[in-house]
Amino acid sequence: MKRNHLIPICMTVLCLGGLQLSYGSDLNNADAPTEGQIQRETLFNRVQVLTFAGDFDRAAILIDSYLVKRASDAAGWLARSGLILAQMSEDENDSNSEELKAALDSVLVLAEVVEDSCSDKSAMHHLLRGHAHTYRAIYESKFGFSPKGIKYGYQAMKEYESGLRCDSTFYDLYFGLGGFHYWKSAKAGLLKKVGLFDDDREQGLKELTLAIDSSRFSSEPARNALISIYLDQKEYDSALAICSTMLERYPNGTIFLWPRGVAYHESGQPEKCAELFGQLREHYSKQPGNYFNMVECDYMITKSLETLELKKEAAKAAAEFSKYEDSLPRNTLKRQSDKIRYLKWWARKAEFY
Numbered sequence: 013m014k015r016n017h018l019i020p021i022c023m024t025v026l027c028l029g030g031l032q033l034s035y036g037s038d039l040n041n042a043d044a045p046t047e048g049q050i051q052r053e054t055l056f057n058r059v060q061v062l063t064f065a066g067d068f069d070r071a072a073i074l075i076d077s078y079l080v081k082r083a084s085d086a087a088g089w090l091a092r093s094g095l096i097l098a099q100m101s102e103d104e105n106d107s108n109s110e111e112l113k114a115a116l117d118s119v120l121v122l123a124e125v126v127e128d129s130c131s132d133k134s135a136m137h138h139l140l141r142g143h144a145h146t147y148r149a150i151y152e153s154k155f156g157f158s159p160k161g162i163k164y165g166y167q168a169m170k171e172y173e174s175g176l177r178c179d180s181t182f183y184d185l186y187f188g189l190g191g192f193h194y195w196k197s198a199k200a201g202l203l204k205k206v207g208l209f210d211d212d213r214e215q216g217l218k219e220l221t222l223a224i225d226s227s228r229f230s231s232e233p234a235r236n237a238l239i240s241i242y243l244d245q246k247e248y249d250s251a252l253a254i255c256s257t258m259l260e261r262y263p264n265g266t267i268f269l270w271p272r273g274v275a276y277h278e279s280g281q282p283e284k285c286a287e288l289f290g291q292l293r294e295h296y297s298k299q300p301g302n303y304f305n306m307v308e309c310d311y312m313i314t315k316s317l318e319t320l321e322l323k324k325e326a327a328k329a330a331a332e333f334s335k336y337e338d339s340l341p342r343n344t345l346k347r348q349s350d351k352i353r354y355l356k357w358w359a360r361k362a363e364f365y
Contacts, residue, residue, distance in 0.1 A: 055078050058074055063094075063095060063267075064268075065265045067264075068102075072092075075092050086122035086123035093115040093144065096115065097147050097150060097151060104305060104347075116144045119144040120144055123144075124137070134175070136182075139171075143188060165192055168188060172192070173189070183228070184228055186227065187227060187230040190215075190217065190222075190223060194217060197211045197216065216241075217241070236254060236258065238250070238254060239251050239254050239255060239271050243271060251271060251272075251275045256272075266295055269292055273312065277316070283320065285312060293310065307352060307355070310355055311355060314326050314330045314358050315354075326358055326361075327361040328365070330354075331359040
């Protein structure tokens with residue numbers, strides 16, 4: 013199951029959402045926002061909506077137009093980074109890796125913090141830098157070198173903790189910190205069992221809850237971050253409830269269809285699983301080149317029909333793979349090799365039905 017698809021795309025969009033009321037204003041200043049700050053807030057609200065809806069092209073146009081006027085705004089570059097990584101995760105394609113790294117470098121330079129000092133903007137700068145490291149950790153764990161992902165994850169944690177030392181009431185930092193503590197522990201495996209890693213999952217959940225209840229602008233992102241955690245904890249009804257809410261708001265996006273499909277599959281609802289992945293397959297069939305997701309959809313549809321003991325239908329669904337098999341790039345053939353073998357095995361049965 014494509015579990016690793018969920019964390020990157022949700023976290024990148026959710027970190028991006030956490031900026032919608034953020035950078036450029038003094039968080040300790042109760043004065044009314046300036047016109048520039050209002051423009052920034054409007055931009056990030058619109059980018060979040062478009063990204064959730066899967067309209068990456070329009071989101072990119074908005075960000076590019078914004079950066080033409082505000083090239084020194086670290087939050088603008090973080091928005092671009094989040095959008096690039098969300099697109100890469102959606103497409104299962106790392107062709108924009110260099111563009112992503114360059115944008116993240118811009119964030120770190122523009123949001124530079126003087127070590128051991130806390131100015132009015134330091135907590136926000138630590139948040140931006142922490143999110144930049146989080147994006148790089150997600151990229152490395154998905155497309156690059158996993159040990160690097162661990163390194164960047166710890167760098168993100170240090171930024172979030174530094175931000176809290178500057179402003180202990182800036183609860184938005186707990187959004188990033190909670191995600192790190194939970195997934196660091198959840199993915200530790202044997203290292204956690206032998207005591208080399210602490211089990212901080214409960215701490216992570218408490219921190220995300222604190223962000224939901226008390227943060228200035230990360231409440232919704234922190235709540236949505238619970239989807240992947242609920243799946244990890246096998247609390248499928250809770251995951252489905254959040255997915256349903258988000259799909260009511262963003263019916264044209266696919267971001268929340270993937271975790272909903274996982275929840276249907278894992279909770280023993282094969283009919284709903286097959287129907288949902290049929291929707292996703294139709295969506296990706298209109299995007300030539302996204303073969304990784306096509307294989308994923310055909311696999312889940314066939315698997316669900318097999319569970320329902322609809323052998324004829326399963327064989328027919330698997331046979332759809334042959335229509336694009338010759339177009340598969342080498343990387344997809346390698347990454348999806350097990351599922352491709354499964355589809356070919358079922359497809360050979362089609363002639364007997």
